[in-house]
Amino acid sequence: MNIQNIYQLYSISSGIEINSKKVKKGSIFIALRGKNFDGNQFAYEAISNGAMLAIVDDKKYAFCGKIIFVYNTLYFLHELAMYHRYRLYHVPIIAITGSNGKTTTKELTKVILAKKYKKVHSTINNFNNHIGIPLTILSMPRDTQISVMEIGANHEKEIEKMCRIINPDYGYITNFGRAHLEGFKSIEGIIRSKLELYDFLKKNKKVIFINGDDSIQLYNSIGTNRYIFSGTKKKKTDVNIEYSWGNNIKKSALYIKNIKIISPLIGNYNLYNIASAITIGTYFKVPLKKMKEAVEEYIPNNYRSQILMKNNIKIIIDCYNANPTSMIEALAFFNNIQGHKTIILGDMLELGPFSKNEHEKIISFIKKSNINIAFLIGNIFFNTKKTSYKIKNFINKKNFVEWIQKSSIQETDYILIKGSRKMELESLICLI
Structure with a gap:
């Protein structure tokens, strides 16, 4: 069966699953391999648990009509996600990456956009790697109006590869911090990796959201279609933010157009996350009053701030x-x-x-x-x-x-x- 045939089955399925114990009736099980496990061994169990189809990359497990062999199941997962994205090419996707604050920025952006759009899709929890991203794409309903996706990486060229799957229309880098140094080898490697998002967006003439107070972002986005926010009044700033820097244990605050927005998020380091989400909301013409509501209603979870x-x-x-x-x-x-x-x-x-x-x-x-x-x-x-x-x-x-x-x-x-x-x-x- 080719990708189109399997996609037709996927379109009438109850979704994709990679854990045989979590299989829903009518879902498609994809058997992935890891360092300490081999999903191929659980293909028949997945069928027994109600999966309509199981995809394996070890021929010895493809012993019935409902179990299909492919050369590489991870590659197949990526291909299926790319095909789904191709079919939903009209859905604008905002990709967010960076060393810190990705999930918080993604969540804030999602709740702000939800004040305007009824069907906002986003990354669940931190499904932001080479497995989580294609699963996130495949979880996107056909009636999605806009999507916010998070990209994580622990080595160079990973973001570049994920961009080919997501095909984002917009992007934002939160910052360049000393994370995953084991894979990146240096801060220079980290910067190059994050900038792979800019490279993709620039090549495809898409929009980049920029923190104008970050000199690395400003310099590396010259010549791109960019939308800038800043805490200082610069001539080419699209959104002016006034930050309320302080040590308040209970809240973070900033001003936009003299409107004060107070977030339950604590820490000065969260102010840029809030500002970037507001900037994205401004670009998509979410009313300022609604953005204020969204930010002030947002309660962090998952042990973040x-x-x-x-x-x-x-x-x-x-x-x-x-x-x-x-x-x-x-x-x-x-x-x-x-x-x-x-x-x-x-x-x-x-x-x-x-x-x-x-x-x-x-x-x-x-x-x-x-x-x-x-x-x-x-x-x-x-x-x-x-x-x-x-x-x-x-x-x-x-x-x-x-x-x-x-x-x-x-x-x-x-x-x-x-x-x-x-x-x-x-x-x-x-x-x-």
């Missing part, structure tokens, strides 16, 4: 992920809050040979800060140089849990929890 009150302690939960740039930004904001401050930090992963040095920079910041107590969790933090009365190290989360169950965190006003996703530090909240 959330505040929880527990035992009279304000707990800032920002532990969905972490890299050196986002960690320093969070610590710098937290450092300026008035009161007794405690931090619980987990290892920053995927930094390769830069790992030790980047963790030592965090420790150096803590030593010089007015943060009162720091609990550092993970093998990398544990094996870095640390000599400070305010720092307590634990080689893993289990050891920290054992310690806190016997002892307790001293009386404090604020606690910041932040670490890489694999550290799963949110599980510590119940112990505070």
